[in-house]
Amino acid sequence: MMIIRYIQQKDIHDLYQLAKKAGFGLTSLQPDMEILAARIDRAVKTVEGKLDKSEQGYLFALEDTALNKVVGVCGIEVALGLKEPWYNFHVGTQVHSSEPLNVYKALPTLYLSNNHTNCSELCTLFLDPDYRLNKNGKFLSKVRFLFLSAFRQYFEETIVAEMRGFSDEHGRSPFWDAVGHKFFDMEFAKADYLSGTGKKVFIAELMPRHPLYVDMLPDEAKAVIGAVHPNTVPAYNLLIEEGLRYKGYVDIFDGGATLQADIEHLRAMKDSHVVRVEVVQQENIPVADAPYIVANDDYDHYRAILVYSSPAHDVLKLSEEQAHQLHVSDGDSVRVLNIEIQKKS
Incomplete structure (x- = not known):
């Protein structure tokens, strides 16, 4: 039987194997035993009520009880950006016009944002490829909505979900190559790893503070702004079904879409x-x-x-x-x- 429960310290080795299978781009699930152990400890202490809101995060395990093996994981962060800034790009518009020259141009821009501070977040969703059958993926993703409806008092008004953006089989991200790499001078996989292991200070230190004009980016990079990784499309569609929407926010590393919704408007809250x-x-x-x-x-x-x-x-x-x-x-x-x-x- 497949059950979902809170993650436990005994699950560390299974979680590590899942992290190795996740590949590039899943920032919150890195194959690092020390980081994973700390993440489990934080989840356990969250349930025990031993952490401030700024540190609270739930982590759920999908267990195959026949094998006593964890084959999937999903999480909910309680409140983003209260301990350290939570960044994304907002896709906005700047208008350039000149009446004498009869010129009017509305140009899409990327602007560094902290607008999702104090939002809750759906995160760390990954299912072992061998178990992507029998509706296990839907079960793992949607159980978080059931948890939110049961324990609404522990979460904020808005829920967001940062979707994994496009990267190829070699870990190359066209968006990173066109944007982040210009400011960081490091490969996408390394920047992604540093962010996932909590070393995010470099984002504030090196990311541009002024709008970036989308039209100045290569076509390959423009094409993936707000897109998601092919492996993430099913998860994206599930969240859309449950009431989340894309509102013009994207990941600063790979350009993947960030979805959001008022928790009270989620399907599970009503059904x-x-x-x-x-x-x-x-x-x-x-x-x-x-x-x-x-x-x-x-x-x-x-x-x-x-x-x-x-x-x-x-x-x-x-x-x-x-x-x-x-x-x-x-x-x-x-x-x-x-x-x-x-x-x-």
Whole structure:
């Protein structure tokens, strides 16, 4: 069975293997044992309530219980930019006009921004390629929305998600080559690694403080502004389904789109609901067309599973094994969310 739970210290080696598979561009998941151990420690202390808001970040593990192996990870940062600046580029417009010359030009620009300070963030989403089946990807991505709906009080008004931008199989980023490399004189992979390991001071020290005219960039770089890596397209589409939108903010390294939404407007805030558990024999559970994410809403011991049964009359039938994995009993409450978007007729 596949379950989602909080990350634990024992998961460090599995997390390291995932980080090695992630490749270039996933800034928050670098294959560095010391950094990963610190990230797990921060996640554990967040749940325990031992950190200030500026340091809080949740990290969830997708575990294959048959192998006792972590095969996916996803996270939520509570509040960006309160301890150190959180940067991106805002794609804006500058108008140049001259009435005597009958000239009017509206030019797109890139401007260094800290506008997402104090926003919450969806982050660190990665699933082992061998497990990209049976809706595991949707489960891993969308469980964060169920968590947000259950524990809304821990998060800010706006949620953002920084999408991985385009880079080729060799780790080359056209956007970085045209923009960042001019100011940093280092390869994309190294800058990405330094940022991911928390060494971000160089961004403030070296990034341009004045607008950059997009039209002055090479066509190859212009083409990837606001785009996402091919491997990230499914994750991008899932977030769009749940209510996030591109508002003209892009990553300063690879130009990948940053999506955002008011948490109150997320689909899960409206469609998730709490039902009562009825533990029955497996053969007595009706099979639904689409699976539901089911979570126990136990903050200290949060767990979620995917079930192919739907609630009826505010009751959800679970097998003994499913109830055991969720740490719930007959009569307990769970929160459910249909993993698919229901089309309105």
